Amino acid sequence: MNNKKLLSFVLSAAMAATSIFPATVYAAVSGDINGDGAITSADLDILQGYVLGKHDITQEQFKVADINADQVVDVYDVTALRKKILATDRTLSFKSVTDRMNDGITDALKKLDLQAGGTVVKSTAELKTALSLYFSETVVNNYLKKYDDNFFKESVLLVKPAYFDPAKFTKNGTLTKISCGCDNSYAGLYTTGPTVDQGLNIRKEHTAGSAALGLIPPGAKFNITYANGTKDGNFGHVTYNGVSGYVNMGYVTKLSSTAPTYVAVPDIKVDSVKYSKGTVTVSATEYNASSNVSFAAAVLAQAVVPKKDYYASKAQWTVTTTSTTTTTTTTTTCAYPLAKARMDQKNIKTLKEAFVDCSSSDTVTYVEWEKDASKISLTKAADYGFNTRNGKPEAKAQGNCYVLAAMFCEMARLLGYDAHLINGRCPLRAGGYGPHGWVEIIENGTAYVYDPDYTLESKGDNGFRLTYGHTVWPIQKISEIK
Structure with a gap:
């Protein structure tokens, strides 16, 4: 031998x-x-x-x-x-597949715990057994065609069915607050309350003593878009039979909600397949898919492992929940980050505080910048002004009328106002007109002018909330700067 x-x-x-x-x-x-x-x-x-x-x-x-x-x-x-x-111990090579479905789901799948139910199948017979409890015969047969006998000659399949209750994935949408202090969390279909027998007044203002513009008959249905509460003395925005105004929220009954919501889209992705001491462990993550994927109540996560790599007596699934994607999905990115940072830094909560911050001589230094409005955008002008402060609370901003107005415009929008940066012209001391920029805010159908530069140069408060055609400051609008 x-x-x-x-x-x-x-x-x-x-x-x-x-x-x-x-x-x-x-x-x-x-x-x-x-x-x-x-x-x-x-x-x-x-x-x-x-x-x-x-x-x-x-x-x-x-x-x-x-x-x-x-x-x-x-x-x-x-x-x-x-x-x-x-x-x-080793990491196995695998191919990850996740199928989403709304149809063919049995009650057994709805009761399946997210952590349980993962299994390994090595033949069409085992696959049929693994899926039949959770899916209809039609769904199971489709998978038997997808993973046939030829497939199982070369590969092992790990499957994980999961169900997501749609009701649990409906979240509150982005809260919108408007200049009067009302928000859209109260939005919905309403009717008059049980104590209303003569009709419900539509008021001109948010007060019980303001003029009545119209009457909503008892039992009528109407939509409220914004409100500042639900108690007697709080008012909601309403339009009924062409009359727009405010109704006392203490005398209405909500029938259904139209408050903004979004539906998170759950999914499962296979992260790794590892072998150790006769056991294959599949790690998968529950996450929220992108918004362009429609909601599906069920998913079937699959990991295809080459048979030559699979040496194990059993397989187990570990599903973890991550909030990273959820947070990214539900957090709205601020359109004006520099304006928000300034407002947070100076604790600016009102339109007047924002205006003063952009027009006071102790916080703003007027210098020449870009005169040609065709080369200016709202963000470009505002960023120029905010960046000149270098993040220092008391530092003076630099820029011309367009810069000052753009900074105020972004702040006003963050406060919930319908603000627009306007390109126009103003009278010059030497005679004639020259280019000028200001902010226009439309409130209740009326356009008001807010001109930080005019206030700065006149060293007063004259540029806060003017109207077009003002005899002291006869500016002329040309176009809006986007």
């Missing part, structure tokens, strides 16, 4: 030159036949091919292929290497 072993070794060394594997220096680690630093099914493929006479191996490969160290590389080494692979 000793001579036979020696002869086998000598013949192997002599035939190395004809090997299909390139000559290289291999790490002398038992079982690592391809020298890649890991003991995997790739090494087993080389060993089985050599034992079956399909190809030769080099002398260095022979040394690490003799797993049981009996100086012969044979079927016993194949068995030993398989055991070594089973004892080696």
Whole structure:
């Protein structure tokens, strides 16, 4: 027997030159036949091919292929290497697939815990058993066509069905607050309250003593878009039979809500498939898909693993929930970050405070900037002014009328006002007209002028809330700057 072993070794060394594997220096680690630093099914493929006479191996490969160290590389080494692979922790290669569906869902799936239900299937019969409890026969048959007998000759399939209750994924939408202090969280379809027998007054203002513009008959239905509460004394915005005004929220009954909501779109993605001590663990993450994906109550997550890589007695799923994507999805990015930072820094809460910050001589330094309105945009002008402060609360901003107006325009929009940066012209001391910029805010159908530069130059409060055609400041509107 000793001579036979020696002869086998000598013949192997002599035939190395004809090997299909390139000559290289291999790490002398038992079982690592391809020298890649890991003991995997790739090494087993080389060993089985050599034992079956399909190809030769080099002398260095022979040394690490003799797993049981009996100086012969044979079927016993194949068995030993398989055991070594089973004892080696490793990450398996896989292909991740997630299918979304609304139809063909059984009640059993609705009761399935998100953490449970993942399983491994190695044949069409096992796949049918794994899915039949949770999906209709039609759905199951479609998967049996997708993963047929030919598929299972080469691969193992890990499946994870999951159900998401649509009601649990409806979230509050972005709250919109308007200049009067009302917001859209109260929006909905309403009717008159039980104590209203003569009709409900539509008031001109948010007060019970303001003039009545119209009457809503008892039992009539109407929409409220904004309100400042639900108690007696709080008022909601309403339009009924062409009359727009305000109704007392203490005398209405809500029938249905139209307050803004969004539906988070749940999904599962397979992150990794790992082997350790006879167990394959699939790590998957629940996350919210992008908004352009429609909601689906059920998903079937799948991990396709090459059969040659799968050595395990069982498989288990670990599903984790991440809020990262959810937070990104539900957080609205501020359109004017520099304006918001300034408002937070100076605790600006009102339109007047924003105007003073953009027009007071102790916070603004007037310098020349861009005169040609065709080269100016709202963001460009505002950013120029905010950046000149370098983040310092008391630093003076620099810019011309367009810059001052643009900064105020962004602040006004963040406060909920319908503000617009206007390009126009104003009278000059030397005679004639020159280019000028200001802010226009439309309130209740009336356009008002807010001109920080005029206030700065006149050293007064004259530019706050003017109207077009003002005799003291006869400016002329040309166009809006976007």
